[in-house]
Amino acid sequence: MRCGLLGRTLSHSHSPLLHSLLGSYDYALFEIPPEQVEDFLRSGPWDGLNVTIPYKRTAYALCDSLSPAAREAGNVNTLLRRPDGSLYGDNTDAFGFSYLLEKSGISVAGREVLVLGTGGAAQTVCSVLHRLGAHIAAGYHTVPPCTKTLRRTVTDFFPISAPNRHQNAPIVINATPVGMYPHNGRSPVNLADFPHCEAVFDLIYNPLRTALLLQAETLEIQGFNGLPMLCAQAAAAASVFTGAPVSYEKIRRAEDTLRRKLENIILIGMPGSGKTTLARLLARDLGRECLDCDEEFLRRTGLTAEEFLIKQGETAFREMETEILRDLGKRWGTVLSTGGGCVTRPENRALLRQNGRVLWLQRDPDKLALSGRPLLRNTTPRALYEARKNLYADFCDEAASNNADPARGLAQIKEILEKS
Numbered sequence: 315m316r317c318g319l320l321g322r323t324l325s326h327s328h329s330p331l332l333h334s335l336l337g338s339y340d341y342a343l344f345e346i347p348p349e350q351v352e353d354f355l356r357s358g359p360w361d362g363l364n365v366t367i368p369y370k371r372t373a374y375a376l377c378d379s380l381s382p383a384a385r386e387a388g389n390v391n392t393l394l395r396r397p398d399g400s401l402y403g404d405n406t407d408a409f410g411f412s413y414l415l416e417k418s419g420i421s422v423a424g425r426e427v428l429v430l431g432t433g434g435a436a437q438t439v440c441s442v443l444h445r446l447g448a449h450i451a452a453g454y455h456t457v458p459p460c461t462k463t464l465r466r467t468v469t470d471f472f473p474i475s476a477p478n479r480h481q482n483a484p485i486v487i488n489a490t491p492v493g494m495y496p497h498n499g500r501s502p503v504n505l506a507d508f509p510h511c512e513a514v515f516d517l518i519y520n521p522l523r524t525a526l527l528l529q530a531e532t533l534e535i536q537g538f539n540g541l542p543m544l545c546a547q548a549a550a551a552a553s554v555f556t557g558a559p560v561s562y563e564k565i566r567r568a569e570d571t572l573r574r575k576l577e578n579i580i581l582i583g584m585p586g587s588g589k590t591t592l593a594r595l596l597a598r599d600l601g602r603e604c605l606d607c608d609e610e611f612l613r614r615t616g617l618t619a620e621e622f623l624i625k626q627g628e629t630a631f632r633e634m635e636t637e638i639l640r641d642l643g644k645r646w647g648t649v650l651s652t653g654g655g656c657v658t659r660p661e662n663r664a665l666l667r668q669n670g671r672v673l674w675l676q677r678d679p680d681k682l683a684l685s686g687r688p689l690l691r692n693t694t695p696r697a698l699y700e701a702r703k704n705l706y707a708d709f710c711d712e713a714a715s716n717n718a719d720p721a722r723g724l725a726q727i728k729e730i731l732e733k734s
């Protein structure tokens with residue numbers, strides 16, 4: 315069976331990997347320009363198709379028959395070419411969103427839900443929320459929308475920039491692309507403006523933790539990303555392609571595989587504690603790319619981190635370090651070795667955490683290799699450790715010991731990674 319994904323630009327799609335975990339059909343990426351889309355949908359070399367931005371409405375309009383979910387949502391993300399050549403359209407994003415909600419354990423029946431965005435994703439979300447009995451307010455960006463689905467399901471439209479009427483909403487759902495790669499770090503709203511918020515959903519999965527979800531983390535609001543929805547919509551599409559029932563077990567396994575594959579493994583810790591050494595060993599062991607913040611200094615400035623620090627001073631050094639982390643933190647699936655002092659700037663925390671699992675590599679201060687570390691000219695390793703240890707603890711998810719030889723350090727890290 316010839317399946318695949320239709321869209322405009324697809325190089326960063328996870329769908330080929332996902333579908334390889336869900337079924338045994340071919341799955342290709344079809345990047346098609348707008349003027350060729352109709353022809354491709356009618357007679358392209360495919361039997362089953364997923365459709366993504368910006369072609370979900372075009373696909374909807376060309377279908378000969380539609381599933382109830384597709385009709386309700388007003389757009390199509392899964393197509394099947396029937397033996398007689400006719401096109402059947404489904405919307406498995408709706409199932410994906412229902413799955414995400416169910417997994418979260420958050421009940422929306424009878425509650426006010428703020429949906430940010432009024433595009434295709436928002437329409438799908440609103441159709442599901444409406445079915446579940448939520449009271450929906452939808453935030454638009456520039457002009458109030460007027461699609462049938464939204465008019466039928468949404469109680470009130472408001473400009474996202476002025477959500478004044480809805481600041482008591484307990485549930486917020488981001489269905490805009492704000493904060494999605496490569497525009498990491500942006501947030502559609504400031505969650506501090508919603509003092510009664512209990513749960514936040516962001517349909518984005520790249521980065522795994524958007525700025526909105528990181529805000530939620532800080533404010534101790536429950537947050538849920540779009541990865542379960544991505545996996546569940548793919549599983550439901552696989553079911554449309556093959557006729558086999560949706561396997562919840564396969565969805566869970568796909569989520570786990572994808573999360574592990576996407577998460578960066580990030581080493582923080584004192585200078586000379588072995589971050590560079592162990593990041594290299596770990597990357598080689600896992601077949602991942604290894605990134606090193608200090609090496610990136612050399613690449614960008616022609617100076618080593620130490621030389622830059624001496625020549626330009628610590629403030630300029632920290633600024634450049636944050637710039638580097640802003641770029642490296644957006645990457646996924648890598649092992650990243652940081653500079654020992656990156657924890658001294660609070661904003662670096664979100665840059666590392668957006669896609670990263672952060673491990674604090676611990677080595678006894680007396681064992682640290684400290685030749686050529688300019689910051690230690692006026693202090694001792696132990697004093698620097700005392701000054702920074704709470705920062706490392708705050709930045710990290712877990713700690714790993716590197717007090718024995720590097721092979722033992724590597725084994726420690728792998729044990730931690732395999733645990734969850």
Ligand SMILES: Nc1ncnc2c1ncn2[C@@H]1O[C@H](COP(=O)(O)OP(=O)(O)O)[C@@H](O)[C@H]1O
Nearest residue numbers: 584585586587588589590591683716718719720
């Ligand atoms: N477990 C270990 N046992 C012995 N030497 C180590 C160990 N881990 C790192 N080293 C050595 O310590 C020095 C500093 O390590 P490095 O990886 O550059 O640290 P960092 O990147 O944290 O500053 C290197 O010479 C490295 O070979």
Ligand SMILES: O=C(O)C1=C[C@@H](OP(=O)(O)O)[C@@H](O)[C@H](O)C1
Nearest residue numbers: 584585586619620653654655689
């Ligand atoms: O602790 C620090 O402030 C520093 C640590 C160094 O990296 P390592 O931790 O790799 O030694 C390097 O970024 C710079 O000299 C500053």
Ligand SMILES: [Mg+2]
Nearest residue numbers: 589590608651
């Ligand atoms: Mg290093």
